[in-house]
Amino acid sequence: MPSRASVPIAPIFHDPDRLAQRLKEIPPEPGVYLMRDRTDGILYIGKSKKLRSRVRSYFRDGQRLSDRIAMMVRQVVEIEFIVTDSEAEALALEANLIKTHQPYFNVLLKDDKKYPYVCITWSEAYPRIFLTRKRRATQAADRYYGPYVDVRSLRETLRLIQEIFPLRQRRRPLFKDRPCLNYDIGRCPGVCQSLITPEDYHAIVQKVAMIFQGRSGELIDQLTQQMNTAAADLAFEQAARLRDQIRALQSLHGEQKMSLPDDTVSRDAIALAAQGEDYAVQLFQMRAGKLVGRLGFFAQGDAPGAVLQRVLEEHYRGVDGVEIPQEILVQYELPQGEMLTDWLTGRRGRKVQIFTPQRQQKAELIELVERNAQYELERAQRLSDRNHTALEDLALLLDLPEPPQRIEGYDISHIQGSNAVASQVVFIAGMPAKQHYRHYKIQNPAVHNGRSDDFASLAEVMGRRFRRYGDRTLPRQGDPDFPDLVLIDGGKGQLSAVVKVLQQLDLLEDLRVISLAKRREEVFLPGATEPLATEPEQPGVQLLRRVRDESHRFALGFHRQQRLKASRRSQLDQIPGLGFHRQKLLLAHFRSVDYIRAASVAQLEAVPGIGPHIAQTIYDYFHPPTA
Numbered sequence: 001m002p003s004r005a006s007v008p009i010a011p012i013f014h015d016p017d018r019l020a021q022r023l024k025e026i027p028p029e030p031g032v033y034l035m036r037d038r039t040d041g042i043l044y045i046g047k048s049k050k051l052r053s054r055v056r057s058y059f060r061d062g063q064r065l066s067d068r069i070a071m072m073v074r075q076v077v078e079i080e081f082i083v084t085d086s087e088a089e090a091l092a093l094e095a096n097l098i099k100t101h102q103p104y105f106n107v108l109l110k111d112d113k114k115y116p117y118v119c120i121t122w123s124e125a126y127p128r129i130f131l132t133r134k135r136r137a138t139q140a141a142d143r144y145y146g147p148y149v150d151v152r153s154l155r156e157t158l159r160l161i162q163e164i165f166p167l168r169q170r171r172r173p174l175f176k177d178r179p180c181l182n183y184d185i186g187r188c189p190g191v192c193q194s195l196i197t198p199e200d201y202h203a204i205v206q207k208v209a210m211i212f213q214g215r216s217g218e219l220i221d222q223l224t225q226q227m228n229t230a231a232a233d234l235a236f237e238q239a240a241r242l243r244d245q246i247r248a249l250q251s252l253h254g255e256q257k258m259s260l261p262d263d264t265v266s267r268d269a270i271a272l273a274a275q276g277e278d279y280a281v282q283l284f285q286m287r288a289g290k291l292v293g294r295l296g297f298f299a300q301g302d303a304p305g306a307v308l309q310r311v312l313e314e315h316y317r318g319v320d321g322v323e324i325p326q327e328i329l330v331q332y333e334l335p336q337g338e339m340l341t342d343w344l345t346g347r348r349g350r351k352v353q354i355f356t357p358q359r360q361q362k363a364e365l366i367e368l369v370e371r372n373a374q375y376e377l378e379r380a381q382r383l384s385d386r387n388h389t390a391l392e393d394l395a396l397l398l399d400l401p402e403p404p405q406r407i408e409g410y411d412i413s414h415i416q417g418s419n420a421v422a423s424q425v426v427f428i429a430g431m432p433a434k435q436h437y438r439h440y441k442i443q444n445p446a447v448h449n450g451r452s453d454d455f456a457s458l459a460e461v462m463g464r465r466f467r468r469y470g471d472r473t474l475p476r477q478g479d480p481d482f483p484d485l486v487l488i489d490g491g492k493g494q495l496s497a498v499v500k501v502l503q504q505l506d507l508l509e510d511l512r513v514i515s516l517a518k519r520r521e522e523v524f525l526p527g528a529t530e531p532l533a534t535e536p537e538q539p540g541v542q543l544l545r546r547v548r549d550e551s552h553r554f555a556l557g558f559h560r561q562q563r564l565k566a567s568r569r570s571q572l573d574q575i576p577g578l579g580f581h582r583q584k585l586l587l588a589h590f591r592s593v594d595y596i597r598a599a600s601v602a603q604l605e606a607v608p609g610i611g612p613h614i615a616q617t618i619y620d621y622f623h624p625p626t627a
Contacts, residue, residue: 012076019059022079026052030090031083035076043072044105047094049087055079072105087339095317115147115296118212125198126168126191127205145212149296164245165204174591213323214287220246267327270308271370273377280377281311282369296376305332316344324348329355331366387430394540404484405429409551410461411489413559417452419566422461423555427547439558455497462501470505488515489548492524499526516548575621577614585609597622
């Protein structure tokens with residue numbers, strides 16, 4: 001391999017002589033190849049039975065590449081390789097390198113936040129279990145299960161799990177010196193006060209993980225054995241708890257209607273539906289003859305078998321060996337099926353078989369999976385077509401050079417000036433991008449209880465959002481955070497206030513801003529006295545309404561949250577001698593006014609800064625003498 005200091009900066013694609021020389025240096029043996037860019041970053045990591053042939057295929061004239069890979073090839077300045085003894089070793093090495101380096105172009109599966117994962121934070125002493133739509137690789141010990149297609153069923157499963165097993169209920173403790181009510185009713189083992197050891201808590205979470213691994217039957221067998229042992233030892237209370245857990249787990253899977261008569265083999269069935277180079281992939285997890293999970297992926301590629309192969313590799317790379325089934329049923333023959341079989345067998349520790357069924361029940365199962373993939377593809381396509389039509393219509397309506405990819409919506413929420421807040425929502429390609437949403441607390445002293453000023457509030461928010469772009473040295477066009485369109489909830493007055501700020505920042509030429517009035521759904525442009533001629537039901541206006549309604553919802557929710565906090569704090573304002581500093585100490589200790597109300601005098605005195613006299617005053621305020 002070349003030294004790092006000698007890495008050139010010109011793409012190898014544009015230097016035929018250097019490309020030919022490099023390809024000659026790559027041996028026709030099994031191994032892994034790494035594509036690097038001009039900054040020495042890794043663009044892509046791949047494997048092959050014959051390294052030279054595989055790498056050469058990226059640069060062959062007339063070779064049909066996907067848009068993603070074609071973009072990657074144009075950035076490659078150096079190619080490295082690592083030779084292995086076998087294809088299986090190459091696959092294992094590729095998996096480790098991808099997990100370590102996370103190359104941008106190795107992401108075959110689109111993270112479009114459509115399907116959620118279940119995350120268990122094994123990196124923490126007391127792991128948390130939660131839903132997320134973004135799979136992060138910040139902690140190697142944390143595990144992600146999914147992505148799950150049936151979100152409602154998944155939430156119900158999590159709810160039942162919290163009833164079956166004593167688990168931590170809060171990310172942060174409610175009190176500093178004692179557990180909350182969840183401990184008293186048996187819903188939490190007292191994690192916040194370390195009333196259970198990390199080892200014992202990990203044992204509980206390990207049982208929960210078995211459910212998401214499709215090993216509920218194995219878990220029930222373990223609990224049954226523990227219940228019988230506890231009963232034999234006359235530990236009847238423990239045996240009763242285990243009995244209740246077993247019944248709840250059986251009930252959890254008792255509603256499963258789809259099953260196969262062969263209940264001794266664990267298997268996964270994977271199939272896809274295609275529209276051009278876009279694929280919707282579905283993976284059914286069958287355990288003990290029952291469907292225990294349905295995972296969904298979106299991918300791009302050219303050959304269906306290659307897509308299935310890559311999806312399986314990426315999926316099983318992120319699971320424990322015990323989660324790998326005995327059988328994997330595939331819709332198409334895999335181009336490197338034997339290599340994948342050997343790798344999975346090594347990870348599982350037992351034989352794994354991959355079949356392409358042609359008849360009877362296994363073929364019918366593949367057909368069922370394919371039908372579900374087709375429904376998902378059609379639904380995604382309808383949504384994509386709707387958004388594409390809306391964006392095209394919006395570009396025509398507003399006379400934009402091209403459809404806006406990033407639209408930001410802003411709204412103000414308050415009650416006569418009190419607790420005034422603003423929202424910023426972001427739509428990318430016509431879809432909400434909630435990871436980019438933002439709240440603002442209005443800081444203008446002229447906006448207060450009894451006096452509202454939406455114009456001034458919007459002007460403040462626009463200034464805070466775009467002030468950094470006022471410096472011409474910072475990029476505007478091409479910046480992914482710079483919107484193509486800004487939508488203001490309001491009429492001509494609100495729009496004029498925003499335009500004035502953007503003029504001061506010298507941004508009005510680069511930033512397109514409009515407003516949408518609620519009453520008649522009228523669209524206003526800067527400087528126009530009359531609204532645009534639109535139809536309420538035309539696609540572009542409907543998209544604007546979705547952005548406006550989402551910004552209103554987001555602002556209103558934050559306003560209600562702030563108002564609730566203020567109303568709770570106002571109760572403490574009525575207590576004589578309790579100033580802002582002591583209120584802050586009490587809320588930091590008890591976390592809510594309700595718990596302050598329930599505290600005894602001794603518990604109130606335990607708060608730093610709260611003496612016996614003020615503690616008694618607080619207690620008397622919440623417990624007035626009855627007549």
